[in-house]
Structures are given as C-alpha cells and as structure tokens.
Amino acid sequence: MSIGLSIFSCSGEKPEIYKDPAAPIAARVDDLLSRMTIEEKVGQMNQFVGIEHIKSNSQSMTADELKNNTANAFYPGFTEKDIARWTEEGLVGSFLHVLTLQEANYLQGLAMKSRLQIPIIFGIDAIHGNAMAPDNTVYPTSINLACSFDTVMAYKIARQTAREMRAMNMQWTFNPNVEVARDPRWGRVGETFGEDPYLVTLMGVESVKGYQGEFNSQEDVLACIKHFVAGSQPINGTNGSPSDISVRTLREVFFPPFKAGVKAGAGSLMTAHNELNGIPCHENKWLMTDVLRDEWGFKGFIVSDWMDIEHIHDLHATAENLKEAFYQSIMAGMDMHMHGVYWNELVTELVKEGRIPVSRIDQSVRRILDVKFRLGLFEHPYADEAQSMTIRLCDEHRQTSLEAARNGIVLLKNDDVLPLDASKYKRVMVTGINANDENILGDWSARQKEENVTTILEGLKQVSPETTFDFVDQGWDPRYMDPKQIELAASKAKQADLNIVVAGEYMMRFRWTDRTDGEDTDRSDIDLVGLQNELIKKVAASGKPTILVLVSGRPLGVSWAAENLPAIVEAWAPGMYAGQAIAEILYGEVNPSAKLAVTIPYSVGQTQMIYNHKPSQYFHPYVDNKPSTPLYPFGHGLSYTTYEYTDFKLAKEAITPTESINATVKVTNTGKRDGVEIVQLYIRDRFSSATRPVKELKDFARVALKAGETKEITFTITPEKLSFYDRDMKWTVEPGEFIVMVGPSSADEALQSKSFIVK
Ligand code: BGC
Numbered sequence: 001m002s003i004g005l006s007i008f009s010c011s012g013e014k015p016e017i018y019k020d021p022a023a024p025i026a027a028r029v030d031d032l033l034s035r036m037t038i039e040e041k042v043g044q045m046n047q048f049v050g051i052e053h054i055k056s057n058s059q060s061m062t063a064d065e066l067k068n069n070t071a072n073a074f075y076p077g078f079t080e081k082d083i084a085r086w087t088e089e090g091l092v093g094s095f096l097h098v099l100t101l102q103e104a105n106y107l108q109g110l111a112m113k114s115r116l117q118i119p120i121i122f123g124i125d126a127i128h129g130n131a132m133a134p135d136n137t138v139y140p141t142s143i144n145l146a147c148s149f150d151t152v153m154a155y156k157i158a159r160q161t162a163r164e165m166r167a168m169n170m171q172w173t174f175n176p177n178v179e180v181a182r183d184p185r186w187g188r189v190g191e192t193f194g195e196d197p198y199l200v201t202l203m204g205v206e207s208v209k210g211y212q213g214e215f216n217s218q219e220d221v222l223a224c225i226k227h228f229v230a231g232s233q234p235i236n237g238t239n240g241s242p243s244d245i246s247v248r249t250l251r252e253v254f255f256p257p258f259k260a261g262v263k264a265g266a267g268s269l270m271t272a273h274n275e276l277n278g279i280p281c282h283e284n285k286w287l288m289t290d291v292l293r294d295e296w297g298f299k300g301f302i303v304s305d306w307m308d309i310e311h312i313h314d315l316h317a318t319a320e321n322l323k324e325a326f327y328q329s330i331m332a333g334m335d336m337h338m339h340g341v342y343w344n345e346l347v348t349e350l351v352k353e354g355r356i357p358v359s360r361i362d363q364s365v366r367r368i369l370d371v372k373f374r375l376g377l378f379e380h381p382y383a384d385e386a387q388s389m390t391i392r393l394c395d396e397h398r399q400t401s402l403e404a405a406r407n408g409i410v411l412l413k414n415d416d417v418l419p420l421d422a423s424k425y426k427r428v429m430v431t432g433i434n435a436n437d438e439n440i441l442g443d444w445s446a447r448q449k450e451e452n453v454t455t456i457l458e459g460l461k462q463v464s465p466e467t468t469f470d471f472v473d474q475g476w477d478p479r480y481m482d483p484k485q486i487e488l489a490a491s492k493a494k495q496a497d498l499n500i501v502v503a504g505e506y507m508m509r510f511r512w513t514d515r516t517d518g519e520d521t522d523r524s525d526i527d528l529v530g531l532q533n534e535l536i537k538k539v540a541a542s543g544k545p546t547i548l549v550l551v552s553g554r555p556l557g558v559s560w561a562a563e564n565l566p567a568i569v570e571a572w573a574p575g576m577y578a579g580q581a582i583a584e585i586l587y588g589e590v591n592p593s594a595k596l597a598v599t600i601p602y603s604v605g606q607t608q609m610i611y612n613h614k615p616s617q618y619f620h621p622y623v624d625n626k627p628s629t630p631l632y633p634f635g636h637g638l639s640y641t642t643y644e645y646t647d648f649k650l651a652k653e654a655i656t657p658t659e660s661i662n663a664t665v666k667v668t669n670t671g672k673r674d675g676v677e678i679v680q681l682y683i684r685d686r687f688s689s690a691t692r693p694v695k696e697l698k699d700f701a702r703v704a705l706k707a708g709e710t711k712e713i714t715f716t717i718t719p720e721k722l723s724f725y726d727r728d729m730k731w732t733v734e735p736g737e738f739i740v741m742v743g744p745s746s747a748d749e750a751l752q753s754k755s756f757i758v759k
Helices: 023-034 038-044 051-058 064-066 080-088 101-111 142-148 153-167 197-212 247-263 284-294 308-314 322-334 343-352 358-374 383-393 394-407 454-462 483-495 509-514 532-540 559-564 576-587
Strands: 046-049 094-096 122-126 224-228 269-270 301-303 411-416 427-431 470-474 498-504 544-549 567-570 644-650 660-670 675-685 696-706 711-715 736-743 753-756
Touching: 023 358, 038 046, 038 051, 038 343, 038 358, 051 080, 051 101, 080 101, 101 383, 122 358, 142 153, 142 197, 142 394, 153 197, 153 394, 197 696, 224 247, 224 284, 247 269, 247 284, 269 284, 284 322, 308 322, 322 343, 322 358, 343 358, 394 576, 411 483, 427 483, 427 532, 454 470, 454 576, 470 483, 483 532, 498 532, 509 753, 532 544, 532 559, 532 736, 544 576, 567 576, 644 675, 644 736, 644 753, 660 675, 660 696, 660 736, 675 711, 696 711
Parallel strands: 046 094, 094 122, 224 269, 269 301, 427 470, 427 498, 498 544, 544 567
Antiparallel strands: 411 567, 644 660, 660 711, 675 696, 675 736, 736 753
C-alpha cells in the first residue's frame, strides 16, 4: 500500500492510515479505532439535535415536553454551547434536525477542530424529498407513491433526494419506512407504502438502492429502514402502543420488507417505539441480534428512535434507571443513540466498570465509521454553498415530482362526471379545508416558499383558465370550521354549475398540536373530522354535481360521499405540484392510473380490514351494515378508459416444488384514451398445513396502453412466491392446488382465476 506524506502524524510516529483515501476502508477503520479513547468511541455512538433547533426550542419547552414531543426538543440543563464544546472535543458522532447547509457546515467545522477530525454524519427525515428543510423538491408522500405501483419512480425519487441532501451536507435519511400498515387509525399510514408486504418490499428495496447508489460517492446517502418492528399494527391504533403479534405473523407480514432491505444493502436500521410481545424493541436482543445480525447478516448500524432508549426506563419500566436502559439496549445490539446528553457519561461508566466490554463498543463504532468512510466524509466533510441551489429544486427534480403526483392520485369513484368538461361547467365553486392550502405537502414537510407550492385552487385556475372558480374559504383547520362559511358555500353551490369540495386531514408539522393525521396523530375514528361531512352534504344539496377530493395520509371511511356523490378522488399528499396534478386529472389532461395500496374500510369498527386476511376472518360477518367488504378494496382505482383482460393462461397444469410457472394475460385498452393499467396477480394456496391469506399479491405490472392497443403480460411465479412458513415454521412450498388470480383490483369480482397443482 502506498502511503502519502500527509498521512504521517506530526511526530512522524505512526502513519495515519485512516486519512489515506487510497487505503482499504477496513484498514482505515482499524487504524482510527486504535487511536480513539473510550470517550471518543462512545461519543461516535451518540447523536444530538442541531444547535439552531435547540436554540429555537429551549425557551419554550418543558422537560416533559421533551419526552413526549417528537417534533421539537432541547436538553434541559444544557445549552447549545455545551453541544458545540462536545463537538470540538470529538464527542459527537451525528446530528439530526439540522435544517440548513450553513449550520451543517458550521457544525462540521467544529468537528474538524477535534483531535482526530472524525466528520459528523448528518441525519434528517427526508421522507418524500428533503422536505423538512427549506428549498428542496417535495415529492408525493410514500402512500401516494405506493399507489402508483411504480418502483422505478421510487428509485428515481430516492436518487434525486440523495443528491439534494448531499447538496446540503446531509448524508443520512431516516427512510424508507418499510412498515406494513394495518390500522387506519394510526397516523403514520401516509409515510408507509401501504398494507401489502410484497409491494412494501419492492418499494422499500428500490428506495434503499436509490438513496445509497453505489454507496461510495458524494451523491449517495445512507438509507435507514425503519421502524423495526410491527409498530404499524399498534394494539389500539396509537403510535408506540404495544404490538402483540405472533412470530408467524411477524415472519409472514412484518419481517419481509426489512429482510429484503438488509439484502439490498441498507446501511442503517431504526428500531421501533413499541414493545413487541412484552419486550421493548429498543432492548430486544432477539430482534436486533438474533434475527437481524445472525439470521439476516445485517452489516450496517442500528440507531434508536427519538428518546426510546430513555423510554425503556421511563415508559416501559423494564429498566430501573437510565444507565440500566443504556446497558440493556447496547447489549441487545443497539449501535447509536438518538438523542441525548447522558449517554456519553453513563455508557463510559458502564465500560469502565467492565459491564459493557470494549469489544462490544468497538463493534458499533466500526459500523458507524465504516459508513462515514464509504460516503467520503473524511475527504469531503463540507458541501459547497455555491453549488447547492444548482441541484436542489432543479427542473429535472421538479418534473419528477409532478410526474409522481400524476401517477399516485387514485380515482375512487366516477359516475360519468369526470373528466370535467369546461364548456359545460363554466362556473365552479371550490371549497374545503384543503382547497387552497400547503397541506398537500403532507407530513414530514416544513413550510416551503409559496412559489414552490401549487395549491389545488391554483392548479385548477392554471389548468382550466376559461372556468370561473368561485372559492369559499373554510380555513385550514378541520376541527374548527365556521358554520357561517358552510352556509355561504351551500348558497354559492346553487349558483355554480359544479362544486368541488377538497376535504381530508390536516398534516403540517409546524402546527404540531393542531394536526389530525401524521406522526403521533392517531384517531379513534376514520370519518372526516369536524364539520366536513356537513359541508359536503350541504353543498351536494344544491342539486349541482359535487365532487370530493381527499387530501390525507390515512384511508378515510367517507361512506356518505361514496353513496351520494358522483365522483371521489383520493389524492393523498401529492407534494409541491399537487394542485397541478389534481387539476390535470379532474380536467382529463392526465388519465388517472393509480390503485389503492391500502384498503379503505367503511368504518373504524371494521379494523383490521385488509385484503390479505385469513380464510376465517368473515365466517361470521358483522351484523350491521356492509359487514365484510371494504368501502374501496386494495388495488382499486379507476381510469377514464376501460381495459379488458382476455386469454388468461397458465403455462402448465402441474409443476414440482422447485419449478416456476408462467401466467400470461392479454390486456386491451378498449376505451378512447391512452392509459396505464396496473395489472395485479394474486395467488391462493388452496389447502395448507398452516392457514394462509385468501389472496396474496405476488406480482404486478404497470402497462402503458394506447387506445385500442393490446399487450400480453407474462408473470413468472417462482417457488419463492409460492413458499410460506408451514406448520413447523419451515419456509417451504407445500404440494397441492394453487389458485392464480389476475385483474385490476383485489376484489373477487374483478379477478379471473385458474389453478395448477404442485406435485
Ligand atoms: C420518528 C422517526 C424519526 C425520528 C427523527 C421519531 O419521532 O419516529 O421516524 O426518524 O423521530 O425525527
């Protein structure tokens, strides 16, 4: 190995291999580790919130709020000066919630003053673009993206986000969230890829690949698959409440996206707030060590979630004090602590007392340093301010955001009113809390400059300039709507040719306690909040066609609207170009193609309602109305054209357990408009030694079809896709009959089926 002069220390003693970019990463890590004190090592395992964040919150928050409020934080008794000093002393490994390039470069400058000059890795929740920071491209939220079934788009968005992040000196996104969402009350459905393990897995893997790229350049960032695990089926729907779930269901439903993320090379993983079957995830050795490391071979590092190691002591009460909580978490497999001030002192003590072996600390520090070397932080600790805005919000990224929004908006119902005919509907009344609000950006977005956000009203005006839009403002807060404004909308509705009500949830983080959807914002109901239904009913009473556009993260059980209105669109939170994309769909400039990645139940009482339930789920259906069917099923979504499925065939009648089988189907666009159809393939194992779902999505294709065009689609059903955990929890293909279903949604009536035998 050639070692340049610069890597010799001043005393000329030991070559500083870790500073040599040409040296193998393992050698650099070894060398650096050999130079570090125990305090420096423990410091690498610690993450703090940024100094500006502390400054802005330290006056206004109490210690209790710190524990419970996940949007803001400060460290009681400590100031930003302490954090700055620790950074200069090399006792901080990472920061989160740093929102500007200037601050990131400033903090990095402090780290560069430290003895060993180990760079900081900056983490941020870049969930749909680096939207928590100003002046970045805001893409549609994950549930919206999932509804496009567009895995190529998932990769592209992640890749572009990585570039925008690095342009701000941020190198680690706390994304993708690969939890399988199974409860609409839970406020985080909107940041997931929905309810199906297969779809979530593919979306998650492409996101990891997009973020990390080759995992060795200045355009790559570290991905973080989260939250491990099963917080998406919380016992009462609230975030962080216990999850009590069988090992079978964990392995069948919740583990696959994580396992695939590990296989795709995800460099970090975040543990979940919740306890799992009595053991908090943050001290769960079975999860962190036995499954993740020993079974799946995870090579990256594990980071805790917000104050969740603390919560082992002060919430779950499985540790008598904080020091014990740190001990339990580290010994179970935790590598990095988000976030807090007592870690360095107490963990160092634990090591000096001999309770935590240095070798255990070294394992974690190695994993963290490895990532910092891979991402080139030692060579490029700063980002160039002059270049930053040439990358962020560039035309290419904006265009991607718009395209993704167009592809992810779901047309739920259409009784011939859409696409809107501007010559027929000359005067259109627009109302509802989301009609002219930035809330279309969704959770995990800060406010962005007005010129970078197209509201729905603005989009409508832009797309249909010949229409007179009459806007009746209902404020942004669904909980406090003014009855007078509802009356005003009702009376204006009568004068209009058509009405558009834009309803839904409120998700913007800057009004943390006023939200109705998003992180830590769970509901015991899934109908529209406040007077929104009243608004819809009163506007519809005008007798003029009234269409409903929903902006939300969770599925909403809008059963009155579904029965009484001619058209409903679930837009989710489509990002910065939401207004344009929604208007283009309403006016038919874009033919909608998205399909639901999550079931929409009628009511909260139907929870758990998922398409891939077990056979006995509705043996005794509810006796009240709409007993066992959802309002809208998984996979459902309409288009302005029609598709016909013909010639569905399986290549063989029988196969062996190690063989694959092909299924083919012809899909014809039988309407007058070009479109994209999302063709879905499900299987059912007819008889099995342990129960299996009535349907399991095993493949899909986004097929672009011109009007009149036919394409033949071939799906290959591999042994892996037929396998399941048998009665003895062995992953296997059991002989017997398999039913293959193909069609435009998971609803029985939408599917054609054929079967084959595994001999
Ligand atoms: C969330 C995480 C997030 C972290 C940092 C927590 O409250 O659960 O998903 O990455 O905060 O913002």
